[in-house]
Amino acid sequence: MSRMIEILHEEHRNIARLLGVIERELDVFDRRERPDYEIFQAVIQYFKEYPELCHHPKEDVVYQILKERNPAVAGAVGDIEAEHVLEGERLGRFAQVVNDVLADQELPRQAFHAAATDFLEHQRRHMAKEEQLLFPAALETLTAEDWAKIDSRIEARKDPMFDGETAQKFQNLYATILRWEQETEEDRGRAAATR
Numbered sequence: 771m772s773r774m775i776e777i778l779h780e781e782h783r784n785i786a787r788l789l790g791v792i793e794r795e796l797d798v799f800d801r802r803e804r805p806d807y808e809i810f811q812a813v814i815q816y817f818k819e820y821p822e823l824c825h826h827p828k829e830d831v832v833y834q835i836l837k838e839r840n841p842a843v844a845g846a847v848g849d850i851e852a853e854h855v856l857e858g859e860r861l862g863r864f865a866q867v868v869n870d871v872l873a874d875q876e877l878p879r880q881a882f883h884a885a886a887t888d889f890l891e892h893q894r895r896h897m898a899k900e901e902q903l904l905f906p907a908a909l910e911t912l913t914a915e916d917w918a919k920i921d922s923r924i925e926a927r928k929d930p931m932f933d934g935e936t937a938q939k940f941q942n943l944y945a946t947i948l949r950w951e952q953e954t955e956e957d958r959g960r961a962a963a964t965r
């Protein structure tokens with residue numbers, strides 16, 4: 771498999787972990803308890819700094835080359851670049867409602883729920899589409915030369931959370947993810963033991 775596709779898959783796994791955090795805090799909100807808005811903010815900050823600036827641009831380049839090689843196949847995948855623009859807008863709306871709550875602005879509960887869910891669900895759908903359509907099409911269509919061209923067009927940037935060295939501002943979020951994953955693992959173990 772192309773190294774690039776491996777990297778994109780790995781980044782999807784990390785994004786999925788963050789979406790899990792949003793989902794979990796949104797459940798807290800839906801139970802009418804207070805979610806951790808700072809965690810929401812950190813997730814949003816991470817999305818702005820890495821998936822938006824580094825993950826999506828990599829996929830855009832893969833998609834552009836696929837379009838050059840085989841427009842029909844790229845057309846069947848759908849407009850990945852346009853979807854990335856929409857994802858950015860959804861992220862912006864989600865960031866706005868979180869900021870509104872933290873600034874004590876009047877905000878209907880439904881508006882908060884809708885902005886968070888809209889972001890969460892579209893991200894998941896979008897990643898599934900890339901994994902089911904874009905990546906297999908690229909693997910099938912692109913040549914070794916194309917992959918080299920993709921590498922040369924991509925600006926390398928370090929993931930500020932999952933690349934071994936977590937930036938100070940994301941340490942709390944990362945610790946939360948690890949703690950939560952461990953708890954989930956333990957719960958599963960207990961459930962299996964009582965079965």
Ligand SMILES: [Fe+2]
Nearest residue numbers: 825829897900
């Ligand atoms: Fe993606």
